[in-house]
Amino acid sequence: MKTNSTLVLFLLFAVPGLLLTGCGTEGEGTPDFDREEMLLHYSANVIKPAFQGLQQEAENLDSQVGAFVDAPSAAALGSAKAAWLSAYAAWQSANAFNFGPAGEDGLRKGLIEEVGTWPVAVGKVENAITAADHSLSGFDRDARGFLAIEYLLFGGGEAEVLQQFEGSSSRRAHLKALTADVLARVQDVNEAWEGYEAEFVSNNGTDAGSSTSRLYNEWVRSFESAKNFKVGLPAGKRPGQVQSEPQLVEAFYSATSLAQLKAHLQAIEDIYYGGGEGDRQGPSLKTYLDNVVGGTALIAESEAQWANVMAALEAVPEGQPFRELIAAEDPTVEALHTELQRQTRFFKSDMSSLLGIAITFSSGDGD
Numbered sequence: 001m002k003t004n005s006t007l008v009l010f011l012l013f014a015v016p017g018l019l020l021t022g023c024g025t026e027g028e029g030t031p032d033f034d035r036e037e038m039l040l041h042y043s044a045n046v047i048k049p050a051f052q053g054l055q056q057e058a059e060n061l062d063s064q065v066g067a068f069v070d071a072p073s074a075a076a077l078g079s080a081k082a083a084w085l086s087a088y089a090a091w092q093s094a095n096a097f098n099f100g101p102a103g104e105d106g107l108r109k110g111l112i113e114e115v116g117t118w119p120v121a122v123g124k125v126e127n128a129i130t131a132a133d134h135s136l137s138g139f140d141r142d143a144r145g146f147l148a149i150e151y152l153l154f155g156g157g158e159a160e161v162l163q164q165f166e167g168s169s170s171r172r173a174h175l176k177a178l179t180a181d182v183l184a185r186v187q188d189v190n191e192a193w194e195g196y197e198a199e200f201v202s203n204n205g206t207d208a209g210s211s212t213s214r215l216y217n218e219w220v221r222s223f224e225s226a227k228n229f230k231v232g233l234p235a236g237k238r239p240g241q242v243q244s245e246p247q248l249v250e251a252f253y254s255a256t257s258l259a260q261l262k263a264h265l266q267a268i269e270d271i272y273y274g275g276g277e278g279d280r281q282g283p284s285l286k287t288y289l290d291n292v293v294g295g296t297a298l299i300a301e302s303e304a305q306w307a308n309v310m311a312a313l314e315a316v317p318e319g320q321p322f323r324e325l326i327a328a329e330d331p332t333v334e335a336l337h338t339e340l341q342r343q344t345r346f347f348k349s350d351m352s353s354l355l356g357i358a359i360t361f362s363s364g365d366g367d
Contacts, residue, residue, distance in 0.1 A: 125148055
């Protein structure tokens, strides 16, 4: 009986302890890492500056377009185009923060859908111009935003575009309505972040609704967007595709697809490190990962593969539009897609597992 009593005592006290050890709360593997400090760093030094920079560029775009529609000329058109290029480059640094004030809210989709949808539905844009309907109040997100503006500014030779605007007051009004709409949406996000910051920083758990999870998941989703939709889709690599579809590249009309992709992937890198090159002192996703068991090894593997991604990106020729390289089946595009695919497991499954943060979205391709 003494032996049985000893066994019972062991089962009563040892087994629950083992269960608690094996099923502890998420994030217990990083007791010394301050997630709140990390979130504050991202909010103050990465996210808010990205949206503030985007607003400045959106204001300039709205101003330059206003000058152009008031007095169309080749010079004014050139200034409006230059402003669009600057604003859209700034968008690449902000489009990974599609949560909180920039997330979905009722009928409003996330900012990335409201201002960054492509390909543009050209027919819808032209129909709205013909009908003089500049309300932009419907659900046709493929007929507004940055890429609809791009179509109107870059969708033809300079003389053709200038003639179209000179001959149509409705076209001028529609372009101005589009830039004003983008600016208003970006301003709303900026203003809301001031009030949202405290909530964002304090919600520092690792569950699906936490700020840590939202930051990480939207970062991964942004990487997936670059891989799947800026490279994979036009290259014909998505499920169900049987051939390339070069017309589906981002920034088709300005022929700046590769430049936008480079800016996007650089933003992905900067978010991982917690800031741009030369400004990576704060706590970040990388330092968070470095504080979990196995994190150091994963960092080394992930960064080695990221170097392969960036090398493949630099190998893509810049002398002709990305859409033409895809149409010509340039091998550098295939190589880039392959390296992006190889990166996926490090950013997505491996990092998610070590940090104890569930992936809350589906990319639809099983990666």
